[in-house]
Amino acid sequence: MSASKPKLSPNVxxxxxxxxxxTSAKPxxxxxLPPLLRVSMSQHLGKPALPVVKKGDTVLRGQVIGEAxxxxxxxxxxxTSGAVKDVAEAPTAGGIMALAVDIAPDGRDxxxxxxxxxxxxxxxxxxxxxxxxxxxxxxxxxxxxxxGIAGMxxxxxxxxxxxxxxxxxxIETLIINGAECEPYLTADDRLMVERAAEIxxxxxxIQAALGAKRVRVAVENNKPRAAAAMGAAVADSAGDCAVVMxxxxxxxxxxxxxxxxxxxxxxxxxGLPMDVGVVVENVGTALAVRDAVVNGRPLTERVTTVTxxxxxxxxxxxxxxxxxxxxxxxxxxGFARPPCKIVSGGPMMGLAQSGLDVSTAKTTSGLVxxxxxxxxxxxxxxxxxxGRCVEACPSxxxxxxxxxxxxxxxxxxxAGCNVADCIECGCCAYVCPARRPLVQHxxxxxxWVAAQRRKx
Amino acid sequence: xxxxPAAVSLIVSSSPHAHSGASVRRxxxxxxxxxxxxxxxxxxxxxxxxxxxxxxxVSACVLIEALCRKAxxxxxxxxxxxxxxxxxxxxxxxxxxxxxxMAVIGCVxxxxxxxxxxGGLGYNPFNPALVGRAMLLVSFPVHMTTWAxxxxxxxxLEPARxxxxxxxxxxPLGWAKTxxxxxxxxxxxxxxVATAWEFFxxxxxxxxxxxxxxALLIGAAYLLYRRCIGWQTPVFFVGAVAVFAxxxxxxxxxxxxxxxxxxLTGGVMIGAFFMATDMVTSPVTRAxxxxxGAGCGVITMLIRxxxxxxxxxxxxxxxxxxxxxxxxxxxxxxxxxxxxxK
Numbered sequence: 001m002s003a004s005k006p007k008l009s010p011n012v013x014x015x016x017x018x019x020x021x022x023t024s025a026k027p028x029x030x031x032x033l034p035p036l037l038r039v040s041m042s043q044h045l046g047k048p049a050l051p052v053v054k055k056g057d058t059v060l061r062g063q064v065i066g067e068a069x070x071x072x073x074x075x076x077x078x079x080t081s082g083a084v085k086d087v088a089e090a091p092t093a094g095g096i097m098a099l100a101v102d103i104a105p106d107g108r109d110x111x112x113x114x115x116x117x118x119x120x121x122x123x124x125x126x127x128x129x130x131x132x133x134x135x136x137x138x139x140x141x142x143x144x145x146x147x148g149i150a151g152m153x154x155x156x157x158x159x160x161x162x163x164x165x166x167x168x169x170x171i172e173t174l175i176i177n178g179a180e181c182e183p184y185l186t187a188d189d190r191l192m193v194e195r196a197a198e199i200x201x202x203x204x205x206i207q208a209a210l211g212a213k214r215v216r217v218a219v220e221n222n223k224p225r226a227a228a229a230m231g232a233a234v235a236d237s238a239g240d241c242a243v244v245m246x247x248x249x250x251x252x253x254x255x256x257x258x259x260x261x262x263x264x265x266x267x268x269x270x271g272l273p274m275d276v277g278v279v280v281e282n283v284g285t286a287l288a289v290r291d292a293v294v295n296g297r298p299l300t301e302r303v304t305t306v307t308x309x310x311x312x313x314x315x316x317x318x319x320x321x322x323x324x325x326x327x328x329x330x331x332x333x334g335f336a337r338p339p340c341k342i343v344s345g346g347p348m349m350g351l352a353q354s355g356l357d358v359s360t361a362k363t364t365s366g367l368v369x370x371x372x373x374x375x376x377x378x379x380x381x382x383x384x385x386x387g388r389c390v391e392a393c394p395s396x397x398x399x400x401x402x403x404x405x406x407x408x409x410x411x412x413x414x415a416g417c418n419v420a421d422c423i424e425c426g427c428c429a430y431v432c433p434a435r436r437p438l439v440q441h442x443x444x445x446x447x448w449v450a451a452q453r454r455k456x
Numbered sequence: 457x458x459x460x461p462a463a464v465s466l467i468v469s470s471s472p473h474a475h476s477g478a479s480v481r482r483x484x485x486x487x488x489x490x491x492x493x494x495x496x497x498x499x500x501x502x503x504x505x506x507x508x509x510x511x512x513x514v515s516a517c518v519l520i521e522a523l524c525r526k527a528x529x530x531x532x533x534x535x536x537x538x539x540x541x542x543x544x545x546x547x548x549x550x551x552x553x554x555x556x557x558m559a560v561i562g563c564v565x566x567x568x569x570x571x572x573x574x575g576g577l578g579y580n581p582f583n584p585a586l587v588g589r590a591m592l593l594v595s596f597p598v599h600m601t602t603w604a605x606x607x608x609x610x611x612x613l614e615p616a617r618x619x620x621x622x623x624x625x626x627x628p629l630g631w632a633k634t635x636x637x638x639x640x641x642x643x644x645x646x647x648x649v650a651t652a653w654e655f656f657x658x659x660x661x662x663x664x665x666x667x668x669x670x671a672l673l674i675g676a677a678y679l680l681y682r683r684c685i686g687w688q689t690p691v692f693f694v695g696a697v698a699v700f701a702x703x704x705x706x707x708x709x710x711x712x713x714x715x716x717x718x719x720l721t722g723g724v725m726i727g728a729f730f731m732a733t734d735m736v737t738s739p740v741t742r743a744x745x746x747x748x749g750a751g752c753g754v755i756t757m758l759i760r761x762x763x764x765x766x767x768x769x770x771x772x773x774x775x776x777x778x779x780x781x782x783x784x785x786x787x788x789x790x791x792x793x794x795x796x797x798k
Contacts, residue, residue, distance in 0.1 A: 382578030426472030
């Protein structure tokens with residue numbers, strides 16, 4: 001492991017109160033099967049999957065229940081064996097409605113035969129990846145696509161797409177993102193502590209699939225145990241592999257900021273990491289890739305940190321995809337105090353929920369229940385031009401100025417001042433003494449820019 | 457305990473769901489706290505007269521703010537404490553003997569005209585306290601330049617006390633200006649370390665809050681610690697004054713004050729640390745703050761050296777306030793992923 005100084009992106013951010021101590025020392029707990037799993041067809045970025053089962057069908061764990069609707073989409077699999085109770089629209093964490101398959105588990109949790117077939121078929125894939133990577137790469141990408149893996153850090157971008165860069169964009173470096181810079185969340189931290197070797201195996205599979213020369217595992221220095229575990233896993237590997245310590249600073253987990261911190265490269269505006277020869281994958285994604293290639297298993301479960309001052313027993317929970325938030329909370333002892341806000345994801349970029357009738361998805365890194373005193377009602381005031389948002393913005397924007405343009409509905413001016421480069425990290429609104437809804441303004445501006453670009 | 461928050465209504469709002477706890481009120485409170493040392497020196501030097509003006513200005517500003525807001529059908533708005541800050545700063549920029557009713561006129565101008573007509577806190581292009589002071593200076597030039605002699609006085613100024621007037625006297629800058637424009641030499645040779653120290657501590661005539669650079673620096677250190685001001689504005693302001701004054705002094709020491717005294721007399725210290733750093737009316741970028749500070753320093757010296765007034769800090773800051781939007785535009789940070797870096 002590198003003993004050098006922790007890396008920090010020169011574009012600054014903020015130091016929110018982290019509150020990770022509630023769950024950072026707690027081992028991942030496996031949640032028993034709930035009475036109902038509501039598996040959404042929209043758990044990823046891109047087109048929702050198309051359901052291929054109907055009410056009354058019986059399904060086995062790992063069986064495809066939703067097929068990818070195109071290249072930028074992801075397949076969805078039954079998270080356990082049981083009976084399909086319904087296929088109907090249900091709310092997602094993102095606030096939209098999407099088709100979901102309701103499954104009543106039968107308790108056997110039996111795997112579909114295809115899983116065992118895949119395992120056998122891919123038994124020598126690792127060896128072939130070493131000996132003849134060019135030929136085996138396609139198979140890895142196909143296995144990842146079959147497994148329905150989407151970025152588990154929160155964005156949910158279909159992983160097979162990331163693993164298929166165009167030939168003119170050679171990938172030099174793979175970054176395994178274990179920064180987990182969001183407050184409260186410890187799912188990735190625990191995953192690294194408990195399953196470092198498997199994550200690293202997944203990382204090597206992705207590296208081989210991409211033909212990348214270098215692998216870097218990025219960990220913020222507030223997770224020493226995770227860094228040590230990953231360091232031990234990496235130590236035996238030949239080649240240019242290392243764990244990189246990042247200074248704890250939000251948003252160092254944002255991929256563009258992370259690439260700048262680690263490699264000193266800046267992804268061009270509107271571009272992707274592949275434009276600078278980099279692919280960034282979350283640690284959970286690496287683990288899922290390993291599971292798909294080595295065990296033939298599609299993505300049917302993930303670790304979610306259920307926490308916040310309102311949760312009776314905060315935990316890191318390994319739950320099946322489609323577990324209702326209400327069941328997750330019940331597994332964590334229910335609410336000790338009435339929550340005022342329930343956030344799916346972390347408090348900086350997560351989505352506030354209107355209820356607990358939403359179910360976990362491939363992107364559900366956390367569920368944070370906040371009490372009134374941490375949410376509170378506030379009135380936003382006019383901007384006093386303190387400049388703190390300008391200082392905090394990791395994208396180099398002037399949120400104060402942009403928000404005033406957007407309040408005046410001067411979208412052209414905001415577009416001219418690069419509102420589209422906002423990554424919605426929330427640093428500006430976090431530091432704003434006038435409590436202005438800056439991110440909300442930015443989203444409106446970004447939506448306008450996106451709509452303009454779609455126009456013929 | 458139930459997992460269903462049935463009886464609870466959940467707040468659904470845009471991210472982020474965490475906040476630093478910073479507030480406008482807290483920032484204003486910090487500015488007030490930072491002004492306490494200078495207030496203490498003002499009270500020590502000028503006695504109850506100083507207290508009288510501070511009380512008058514603060515009450516008038518708060519009252520006028522509340523009345524304006526009521527007239528416009530808005531919430532009272534005084535809870536953000538910005539009117540208190542304006543009141544204290546305006547009082548700090550007044551001569552201690554100024555009649556109270558004049559101060560009230562300044563307050564009306566500062567709050568009603570310079571601030572609320574533009575839309576209130578955040579929308580005022582010019583520093584309200586300075587607009588109030590500038591208005592008073594052009595309306596009541598005699599009262600605004602009549603200085604009570606502080607109980608303790610810098611040794612170098614002692615002769616002036618008897619030479620000019622027993623009760624009032626000019627500020628060092630005013631004295632120098634009058635003498636020079638009458639074709640005489642500099643009336644005071646400000647070149648001893650002891651005198652510089654007395655000036656720095658505040659033993660000289662001047663406005664209530666501006667005399668003690670030491671007290672102002674203590675307050676400014678607190679503001680820097682609380683991250684309420686950027687260091688760029690005051691450093692470039694004072695730096696520009698010092699460099700400009702040093703050049704003049706090198707060229708003709710007989711007709712120009714020593715740069716140390718240019719920095720320590722008049723309103724440079726309070727202007728650089730408390731007036732030019734006003735968030736609303738100064739740039740938001742660090743580079744912009746530097747440009748703004750330097751501009752204030754240069755204009756201050758232009759007025760002091762060639763202008764009609766002995767002191768130019770207020771007008772310098774007001775002039776730079778006018779170009780703040782342009783400075784912001786010119787100093788926008790480089791956006792991530794645009795230009796230079798690869």
